[in-house]
Amino acid sequence: MFFKNQSCANVLEEDQNKFVGLYICDTDLSKINLSEKKFYGCTFKRCTFNKNKIHNLFCRMCLFEFSNFNETTFEECDIKFSSFSGSILNNVLFANSNIIQTNFNGIYASKTTYDDVDLYASRFIRSSFSNVIFSNCNIKKSVFWECQNHEMNFKASNTREAIFDKNGSSLSKGK
Amino acid sequence: MEALFQKENNMKIYPYLNSRGFSNCYLVLNENIQKAIIIDPGQFTSSIIKKLESNSYKLEAVLITHSHPNHTSGLKTLQKLYTLPIYAADWNIAGSKESTIKGCGKLNLAGIEIEYKQVPGHTTDSIVYKIENALFTGDTISAGKIGNTSSKYSEYILKNNIAEKIFSLPEDTIILPGHGPITSVASEKQFNIDMTDSILKNEPDSAAG
Numbered sequence: 001m002f003f004k005n006q007s008c009a010n011v012l013e014e015d016q017n018k019f020v021g022l023y024i025c026d027t028d029l030s031k032i033n034l035s036e037k038k039f040y041g042c043t044f045k046r047c048t049f050n051k052n053k054i055h056n057l058f059c060r061m062c063l064f065e066f067s068n069f070n071e072t073t074f075e076e077c078d079i080k081f082s083s084f085s086g087s088i089l090n091n092v093l094f095a096n097s098n099i100i101q102t103n104f105n106g107i108y109a110s111k112t113t114y115d116d117v118d119l120y121a122s123r124f125i126r127s128s129f130s131n132v133i134f135s136n137c138n139i140k141k142s143v144f145w146e147c148q149n150h151e152m153n154f155k156a157s158n159t160r161e162a163i164f165d166k167n168g169s170s171l172s173k174g175k
Numbered sequence: 176m177e178a179l180f181q182k183e184n185n186m187k188i189y190p191y192l193n194s195r196g197f198s199n200c201y202l203v204l205n206e207n208i209q210k211a212i213i214i215d216p217g218q219f220t221s222s223i224i225k226k227l228e229s230n231s232y233k234l235e236a237v238l239i240t241h242s243h244p245n246h247t248s249g250l251k252t253l254q255k256l257y258t259l260p261i262y263a264a265d266w267n268i269a270g271s272k273e274s275t276i277k278g279c280g281k282l283n284l285a286g287i288e289i290e291y292k293q294v295p296g297h298t299t300d301s302i303v304y305k306i307e308n309a310l311f312t313g314d315t316i317s318a319g320k321i322g323n324t325s326s327k328y329s330e331y332i333l334k335n336n337i338a339e340k341i342f343s344l345p346e347d348t349i350i351l352p353g354h355g356p357i358t359s360v361a362s363e364k365q366f367n368i369d370m371t372d373s374i375l376k377n378e379p380d381s382a383a384g
Contacts, residue, residue: 085362103318103356106366125319
């Protein structure tokens with residue numbers, strides 16, 4: 001199913017909670033309730049998420065690339081093998097979630113917190129961080145290469161098991 | 176890890192993370208005719224067997240992206256259980272002339288149309304497989320980086336091959352790599368640290384080292 005405008009809102013607001021193979025681009029999804037929903041192989045490209053409170057979202061092989069997340073929270077979500085690459089995250093909270101083997105390459109994250117998140121084998125290559133906190137996160141085999149950072153904190157996260165490059169190695173020191 | 180990616184024509188893709196070698200193996204199912212293919216069985220685990228057997232899928236073929244053990248070690252177990260063709264560019268892996276593939280072409284296996292392109296660089300036998308808008312790249316390219324190479328010249332060959340054969344695909348093409356998370360052609364064009372630094376075509380001398 002291919003959607004390039006607000007008409008997709010009707011689809012997502014239907015009673016069903018399982019969606020397969022959706023393709024949604026250039027759409028404002030701020031008013032959509034994504035909590036308790038399951039997405040398989042769905043694409044949300046260049047979409048806007050503003051003040052979404054997302055709880056118990058389930059995603060497998062989903063793309064949220066080049067999207068805009070503002071004042072959005074992801075709590076108790078289960079996201080695997082997905083991609084947020086190229087997205088802008090402003091004031092975003094990921095909490096008590098599994099976000100495993102997920103692509104965050106090229107994100108611009110500001111005032112964003114990963115709190116108690118399993119980020120095993122995720123990638124943060126060429127990402128920019130400003131006031132970003134990784135608190136009590138599993139970052140084993142997570143890759144931080146060529147990142148730009150200003151005010152980062154990895155408190156209680158297993159930085160020794162993450163993969164930092166020469167420049168990124170300073171990230172692990174945190175505050 | 177098990178996940179699901181379903182296309183509209185009842186084709187499903189299940190990725191499996193191999194605990195040995197941390198490579199990705201993919202099971203592609205055609206629900207219409209209950210047939211399946213497997214890509215890069217670095218391990219052939221009980222969870223893969225269960226997925227096939229409990230749903231009565233007939234495993235019809237194996238596709239290998241390249242001959243490194245973390246992508247092929249499951250073949251031993253697999254061949255004890257099933258008799259089926261193995262498609263690869265390396266004859267030693269394919270085991271027959273009929274299933275040794277070179278260059279580029281098309282296969283129709285388990286009712287699924289598969290395009291393949293040889294993309295040497297990481298290894299000489301590296302092949303990528305495309306099913307609809309999903310590209311299985313093995314170690315040729317993964318999210319943010321390209322595969323390791325044995326020399327500067329191989330790196331130059333690999334980069335050129337990626338530019339020509341992968342970056343020419345539509346930007347929405349989803350890359351399902353041999354390691355790490357999924358990505359897209361659009362993302363790799365912008366953020367791949369190995370591909371965004373140089374204009375490749377015009378600098379063979381400097382890259383040849």
